[in-house]
Amino acid sequence: MPTANPILIPELRVMLAEGDTAGLREVAEELHPATVAEFSEGLDDAEIWRLLDAVPVERQSEIFPYYPMPRQVELFKAADRPHLGPLLESMASDNRDDLLRELDPGFVEEILPLVAKAERHDIRMLLSCPEGSAGSMMTTEYASLPAEITAGEAISRLRSQAPNSESIYYIYVLDPERRLLGFVSLRDLILARPTALVSELMQKDVIGVRVEEPREHVVEKLARFDFIAIPVIDDRGRLVGIITHDDVLDAVRQDATDDAQRIAAIAPLGEGYLEAALISMTWKRGIWLAILFATAAITAMVLARWKSPHAWLVAFIPLVIASGGNSGNQSATLVITALSTGDCRLSDWKRILRREFVVGLLLGMLLSVPGYLLGLAYAPSPLHALVIPATILSVVMVGSLVGSVLPLVFRSIGLDPALMSNPFVSAIVDVVGILLYMGMALAILGD
Amino acid sequence: MPTANPILIPELRVMLAEGDTAGLREVAEELHPATVAEFSEGLDDAEIWRLLDAVPVERQSEIFPYYPMPRQVELFKAADRPHLGPLLESMASDNRDDLLRELDPGFVEEILPLVAKAERHDIRMLLSCPEGSAGSMMTTEYASLPAEITAGEAISRLRSQAPNSESIYYIYVLDPERRLLGFVSLRDLILARPTALVSELMQKDVIGVRVEEPREHVVEKLARFDFIAIPVIDDRGRLVGIITHDDVLDAVRQDATDDAQRIAAIAPLGEGYLEAALISMTWKRGIWLAILFATAAITAMVLARWKSPHAWLVAFIPLVIASGGNSGNQSATLVITALSTGDCRLSDWKRILRREFVVGLLLGMLLSVPGYLLGLAYAPSPLHALVIPATILSVVMVGSLVGSVLPLVFRSIGLDPALMSNPFVSAIVDVVGILLYMGMALAILGD
Numbered sequence: 001m002p003t004a005n006p007i008l009i010p011e012l013r014v015m016l017a018e019g020d021t022a023g024l025r026e027v028a029e030e031l032h033p034a035t036v037a038e039f040s041e042g043l044d045d046a047e048i049w050r051l052l053d054a055v056p057v058e059r060q061s062e063i064f065p066y067y068p069m070p071r072q073v074e075l076f077k078a079a080d081r082p083h084l085g086p087l088l089e090s091m092a093s094d095n096r097d098d099l100l101r102e103l104d105p106g107f108v109e110e111i112l113p114l115v116a117k118a119e120r121h122d123i124r125m126l127l128s129c130p131e132g133s134a135g136s137m138m139t140t141e142y143a144s145l146p147a148e149i150t151a152g153e154a155i156s157r158l159r160s161q162a163p164n165s166e167s168i169y170y171i172y173v174l175d176p177e178r179r180l181l182g183f184v185s186l187r188d189l190i191l192a193r194p195t196a197l198v199s200e201l202m203q204k205d206v207i208g209v210r211v212e213e214p215r216e217h218v219v220e221k222l223a224r225f226d227f228i229a230i231p232v233i234d235d236r237g238r239l240v241g242i243i244t245h246d247d248v249l250d251a252v253r254q255d256a257t258d259d260a261q262r263i264a265a266i267a268p269l270g271e272g273y274l275e276a277a278l279i280s281m282t283w284k285r286g287i288w289l290a291i292l293f294a295t296a297a298i299t300a301m302v303l304a305r306w307k308s309p310h311a312w313l314v315a316f317i318p319l320v321i322a323s324g325g326n327s328g329n330q331s332a333t334l335v336i337t338a339l340s341t342g343d344c345r346l347s348d349w350k351r352i353l354r355r356e357f358v359v360g361l362l363l364g365m366l367l368s369v370p371g372y373l374l375g376l377a378y379a380p381s382p383l384h385a386l387v388i389p390a391t392i393l394s395v396v397m398v399g400s401l402v403g404s405v406l407p408l409v410f411r412s413i414g415l416d417p418a419l420m421s422n423p424f425v426s427a428i429v430d431v432v433g434i435l436l437y438m439g440m441a442l443a444i445l446g447d
Numbered sequence: 448m449p450t451a452n453p454i455l456i457p458e459l460r461v462m463l464a465e466g467d468t469a470g471l472r473e474v475a476e477e478l479h480p481a482t483v484a485e486f487s488e489g490l491d492d493a494e495i496w497r498l499l500d501a502v503p504v505e506r507q508s509e510i511f512p513y514y515p516m517p518r519q520v521e522l523f524k525a526a527d528r529p530h531l532g533p534l535l536e537s538m539a540s541d542n543r544d545d546l547l548r549e550l551d552p553g554f555v556e557e558i559l560p561l562v563a564k565a566e567r568h569d570i571r572m573l574l575s576c577p578e579g580s581a582g583s584m585m586t587t588e589y590a591s592l593p594a595e596i597t598a599g600e601a602i603s604r605l606r607s608q609a610p611n612s613e614s615i616y617y618i619y620v621l622d623p624e625r626r627l628l629g630f631v632s633l634r635d636l637i638l639a640r641p642t643a644l645v646s647e648l649m650q651k652d653v654i655g656v657r658v659e660e661p662r663e664h665v666v667e668k669l670a671r672f673d674f675i676a677i678p679v680i681d682d683r684g685r686l687v688g689i690i691t692h693d694d695v696l697d698a699v700r701q702d703a704t705d706d707a708q709r710i711a712a713i714a715p716l717g718e719g720y721l722e723a724a725l726i727s728m729t730w731k732r733g734i735w736l737a738i739l740f741a742t743a744a745i746t747a748m749v750l751a752r753w754k755s756p757h758a759w760l761v762a763f764i765p766l767v768i769a770s771g772g773n774s775g776n777q778s779a780t781l782v783i784t785a786l787s788t789g790d791c792r793l794s795d796w797k798r799i800l801r802r803e804f805v806v807g808l809l810l811g812m813l814l815s816v817p818g819y820l821l822g823l824a825y826a827p828s829p830l831h832a833l834v835i836p837a838t839i840l841s842v843v844m845v846g847s848l849v850g851s852v853l854p855l856v857f858r859s860i861g862l863d864p865a866l867m868s869n870p871f872v873s874a875i876v877d878v879v880g881i882l883l884y885m886g887m888a889l890a891i892l893g894d
Contacts, residue, residue, distance in 0.1 A: 032652065032654065034671050169616055169675075186616075186637070187616075190606065190615075191606055222696070224481050225479055225481050245693075246670070246673035249669070249695065249699065250670065252700060259703070259707060264780035264869075269781075273790050278802060278805050278806055278809070285777050286813050289770065289774060289777075289810060289813070297766060297817070297821055299765055300821065301762075304763075322740075323740060326712060330713050333710070337707050337720070338720035343720050344720055344721050348721060352721075359732065362725070363729060363736060366736070367736060370737070370744070374744055374748075422711075
């Protein structure tokens with residue numbers, strides 16, 4: 001199977017040392033930009049700039065965004081200023097926006113004068129879109145046409161616009177005020193009679209997103225309709241940019257990792273596991289471990305004061321509490337993933353609670369059986385043993401309900417449902433579990 | 448902003464009752480296929496077939512795959528057999544393959560004779576690819592050309608092939624044995640001089656996947672190179688199909704949900720939260736709750752036998768064990784997500800263990816401080832109180848190491864790292880935690 005060429009760091013270093021510009025140019029021109037970035041990542045900053053200088057700025061701007069973001073920032077800081085203006089002008093606007101958001105605002109203000117005025121306007125517009133909105137994901141490079149030309153003319157205009165590869169496949173049809181009238185795919189243009197009018201060929205029922213819509217909406221729409229790109233529209237119906245499939249895929253993968261980390265009570269790393277500084281990773285885990293520790297400490301303090309005549313009950317406390325915590329964790333995860341994939345919405349809350357009530361009841365009954373058997377082995381009488389299954393049943397139900405309610409509450413007040421749900425569930429179930437256990441012991445055994 | 452038409456079920460029902468075929472045809476022709484499926488999902492099976500019958504089979508085959516999979520299966524079982532042959536022939540091969548894999552094998556054998564012979568060959572080939580492989584995700588519809596024709600001729604050949612919209616954007620260049628020589632994008636063909644040869648225009652460094660490669664490789668390659676589609680090649684270098692961006696996006700979203708559910712100790716539902724039958728959801732959660740319950744029961748039995756003279760220590764058992772469990776959960780999740788996004792590989796195991804050792808040590812020290820303060824408040828002496836921080840430190844370190852080792856072990860023996868990692872971590876940390884606690888008490892206080 002043909003694959004990318006295995007050019008290695010030592011060979012690149014030899015070319016750099018020998019000033020072999022032709023060799024460097026061949027590497028940087030012939031391979032896929034992602035492969036060039038991957039192979040050269042091991043070089044130092046000055047070496048990377050010398051490699052990039054072997055090719056025209058258009059090619060540099062294709063390779064550059066494939067370096068990991070922290071490296072892009074480092075390369076920018078290390079660069080000669082004259083490099084940066086042409087590179088920024090040539091970069092795709094979504095990649096440029098991602099990079100500028102990571103740079104120090106003071107540094108951005110210093111380098112913006114190096115960029116041509118028209119591009120500067122674009123940069124400021126994109127930077128002003130709030131993070132996580134459709135606007136922050138879009139590129140302002142797209143192909144557009146008026147409605148009243150023919151397919152043949154449309155194709156020759158596209159030849160002269162020569163848009164880049166990610167944005168040529170859908171062409172947006174605009175009126176003179178840049179309001180979006182419809183779109184045609186390049187496929188339809190090619191297959192049409194050359195004399196057919198764009199206005200006849202175009203699809204009028206355009207599905208788009210507004211510039212301020214959250215990124216989950218973008219993902220959901222693009223995934224549902226299998227689009228290569230989705231148009232972004234301002235509040236006057238004017239096209240301001242497009243979001244392409246590759247950026248949506250990256251966003252989905254990043255969001256999935258962040259969600260999984262939040263579910264396990266970690267503040268999302270936001271970078272690769274092996275790249276994250278140990279101290280920042282310790283902090284992102286430690287903060288949640290400390291919160292979980294504090295709630296467990298409350299349970300411990302209650303236990304330490306518990307002077308029950310039924311000492312055998314103490315041994316079963318971790319078991320009873322863990323059953324509720326695990327079941328709550330399951331419910332929270334199911335509701336978080338269902339909300340984030342669009343499988344269910346906030347308005348389904350009644351159905352969700354009804355389901356969790358039934359499932360919690362069934363799971364509680366399931367676990368009470370081994371719980372009762374275990375109790376029988378240690379309790380002084382079958383009546384005493386009843387405390388364990390009765391508590392398990394109620395704690396598992398409380399866990400399921402708390403686990404499903406919390407993500408819904410977070411979503412309803414505009415927070416990410418994955419945020420803190422599971423630590424909160426543990427905290428609540430820990431405290432409620434111990435109170436229920438004591439309550440059941442009192443109710444069944446008296447004191 | 449223009450959006451999809453809000454056609455509603457009652458209006459569709461009126462059209463069906465009145466036999467308004469023209470109205471039904473307009474709905475099913477004019478809207479995006481995903482929207483037609485969404486609006487008509489509330490109808491019963493016979494009504495949906497009557498709606499589909501209003502349009503030609505080509506259009507039916509575009510709409511049909513947008514129904515949720517369980518509904519597609521139901522519709523197939525409820526259909527008149529003569530419907531199925533033409534519909535199956537017309538469906539994109541990847542959608543057809545997904546559906547046939549869900550149907551009863553006996554039923555598949557019954558309906559296959561309704562399909563034309565050439566398509567039947569395709570169907571059997573795709574069905575023979577193992578689930579989760581590149582082959583099972585691919586479609587056999589792609590545009591291909593020989594190398595020695597001109598760009599102008601290439602475009603007119605594409606016009607006569609009229610490939611469907613998801614596969615026209617990259618055109619694969621094949622030799623007479625169907626071996627893959629390179630590819631051209633539709634963009635490059637349009638922008639080229641009409642007399643340029645395809646062999647000059649094509650990109651020769653093709654990045655593809657082999658038919659048996661696992662689906663994570665497909666996702667990683669398509670995401671890294673921002674492709675719209677990636678070619679699938681057999682062991683003799685022949686092109687057998689392509690995998691398109693939309694199917695990769697769907698796979699990533701499904702995998703992310705499955706992983707999150709496994710991390711929370713749920714056997715993946717594999718369907719929407721609100722669609723899953725309550726009894727199957729109870730089973731998928733109950734099986735893991737029961738396993739976790741069994742390990743917690745071991746802890747309880749150890750505790751119940753513990754006749755330490757230091758009774759105050761018992762109250763802190765849940766706290767100490769939970770610290771290790773939470774930290775292990777974090778480590779397992781970080782390693783699982785890093786492996787699944789390609790951030791790290793099995794061969795990085797030394798670096799991973801070194802990182803987890805350091806972070807575990809830091810986290811353990813962090814939590815020992817409040818642990819010691821808590822101990823001082825309840826222990827008979829500062830020496831006695833030392834048992835708590837000493838155990839926390841060691842349990843947190845054990846948790847981090849176990850949490851990072853288990854997913855690596857699962858991956859190395861070919862299992863999904865997310866599978867069972869967290870329940871196993873909890874089980875091991877529960878047992879090790881209680882032994883460490885008893886050991887520390889013995890070592891520090893004697894007995």
